[in-house]
Amino acid sequence: MSEKPLQKQARLQSLDVFRGITIAGMILVNNPGTWSHIYPPLEHAKWNGCTPTDLIFPFFLFIVGVAITLSLSKRKERGDDQKDLMLNILRRSAILFVLGLVLASFPFFPLAEHFPEIRIPGVLQRIAVVYLISSFLFLKMSVKNLAYLGGGILIFYWLIMTLLPVPGVGAANLEPTTNLAAWLDNLLLHGHLWKSTKVWDPEGILSTLPAIGTAILGIMTGDWLRREHEPKTKALWMFFWANVLLAAGYVWSGFFPLNKSLWTSSYVLYTGGLALHFLTMCYWIIDVLGYKKWAKPFTVYGMNAITVFFLSGIIGRIMYMIKLTNSAGVEVNLKTYLFDSIFLSIFDPINASLAWALTYIFIWLGLMWILYAKKIFIKV
Numbered sequence: 098m099s100e101k102p103l104q105k106q107a108r109l110q111s112l113d114v115f116r117g118i119t120i121a122g123m124i125l126v127n128n129p130g131t132w133s134h135i136y137p138p139l140e141h142a143k144w145n146g147c148t149p150t151d152l153i154f155p156f157f158l159f160i161v162g163v164a165i166t167l168s169l170s171k172r173k174e175r176g177d178d179q180k181d182l183m184l185n186i187l188r189r190s191a192i193l194f195v196l197g198l199v200l201a202s203f204p205f206f207p208l209a210e211h212f213p214e215i216r217i218p219g220v221l222q223r224i225a226v227v228y229l230i231s232s233f234l235f236l237k238m239s240v241k242n243l244a245y246l247g248g249g250i251l252i253f254y255w256l257i258m259t260l261l262p263v264p265g266v267g268a269a270n271l272e273p274t275t276n277l278a279a280w281l282d283n284l285l286l287h288g289h290l291w292k293s294t295k296v297w298d299p300e301g302i303l304s305t306l307p308a309i310g311t312a313i314l315g316i317m318t319g320d321w322l323r324r325e326h327e328p329k330t331k332a333l334w335m336f337f338w339a340n341v342l343l344a345a346g347y348v349w350s351g352f353f354p355l356n357k358s359l360w361t362s363s364y365v366l367y368t369g370g371l372a373l374h375f376l377t378m379c380y381w382i383i384d385v386l387g388y389k390k391w392a393k394p395f396t397v398y399g400m401n402a403i404t405v406f407f408l409s410g411i412i413g414r415i416m417y418m419i420k421l422t423n424s425a426g427v428e429v430n431l432k433t434y435l436f437d438s439i440f441l442s443i444f445d446p447i448n449a450s451l452a453w454a455l456t457y458i459f460i461w462l463g464l465m466w467i468l469y470a471k472k473i474f475i476k477v
Contacts, residue, residue, distance in 0.1 A: 109384060110383050111379035111382075111384045112163055112167070112376070112399075113396050114379050114399060115160060115379050115395075116160050117392075117395030117397065117398030117399030117400075117402065118395045118399075119153055120157075120398050120405060120406055121395065121458055122153045122156075123154075123157070123220075123406060124454070124457060125454050125458055126139050126150045127410070128457045129450045129451070130449050131436065131450050133450075134446040134447040134449070134450045135451075136451060138150065139454075142355075142357065144273060144356065145356050146354075146356075147355045147357070147364065152372075154220065155357075155369065156371075156372045156375065157224070158223075158227055158311040159311055159314055160315060161224060161231070162312035162313060162315020162316040163315040163316070163322070163376070165228070165315070166235065166240075166316050166318075166322075167322070169182065169235055173236070179236060183236065189225075189228070190226070190228055190229035192477045196221050197221030197222035197224075197225065198219075199407075200219065200407065200411070201215055201219050202215045204418060214288070216289055216290060217289040218282075218290070218291070220300060220406075221403075222300065223305055223308060226305055227305065227308050227309050227312050230309055234246065235316055240316065243313055243317070244313070244317055247313035250307060250309060250310050251307055251362035251365055251366070253306075254303075254307045254361075257277060258276065258277055258278070258353075259271070261277055263275060263276065266280065271361075273297065274297060276359065278302070278304050279297035279301075281302055282297050282298050282302055285302060286301070286302070299357065308360050308365075310362070310365045318335065318373060321335065328380075328381075332380060332381045332385065335373055335380070338370075339370045339371070340370065342366045343370035343374075344370075346363045346365070346366030346367025346368070346369070346370060347367060349363035350364075350367065355367055379392075394462055397462060397469045398465055400469060401465050401468055401474060403475075403477050404475040405461050405465050413432075416430060416435075417430045417431075419431035436449065
């Protein structure tokens, strides 16, 4: 069959569902009732390794890559001016980055007064940078050349992280505070890093480079989904390449461990393979077989993904600001008050913590459903 991309195609609902599941997962792991009681799969790996929680962020960047292809391809085919496209990409990236800074600084306003203590890297900030660079690359390069570039990035990152000496430390290493990425974060962003470490950041500068590789995998997948092949053929090849990526990532992890904080090259391939598996499953069930009703809640989440991520983060912070007096006469924040008086009165601590997170997901689902029903989709 021809490999000419399709000029017109229906919206890929499976991608919206995948995005919605991923965002729901983000809210789940970011909002336990208490950080002292969490089921292990809902925590990040302490350092090397990969838990289900460690899949969420790379899944989202993979989705960003798929969306880049589906969105920008249509605009290129319409003959949209490339300068206008690049300005729009730059605008969207800037908004995402600023929203990330707002989340990092809230409620410490005005921002200028508190800037010396504000964390600059973050989830939305990394999404912004990866989206910006990946989109520009997509506009300027063929997908084939992008694939070569992505592979080159992963090899380059592996080499510099494992061979390049760390200034002031010595030999190359992959330890939390003494690796090359930590050194660069501390050099360029000292005082603006993740508060739990203060000397390195899980969304730091150097580790954003291989994160672009994750988006490139998504771009390649989006390009494949636009090809003139039968859906069954598309799904079979996606399944095949998902397994290739998984195997390659697993083998590479033997000498460059899976590590989300460093976003190691093996982690890119391994999580990319799992993301491709997940999208293939959604694509087959939803877009090919047509089983869509079960996925409606995730579609609702997926259509306003950034909105619900941002607002749920803001409200979570506001609950810490509101103070109430509990039955013991002790002043506590609103979240603690509700968690202790409602959830802990029903469940043991670890299940109460999970119940809080699930309740939070359902509350936001209801709010997003109102927007969905009114056809309000807030796009950055």
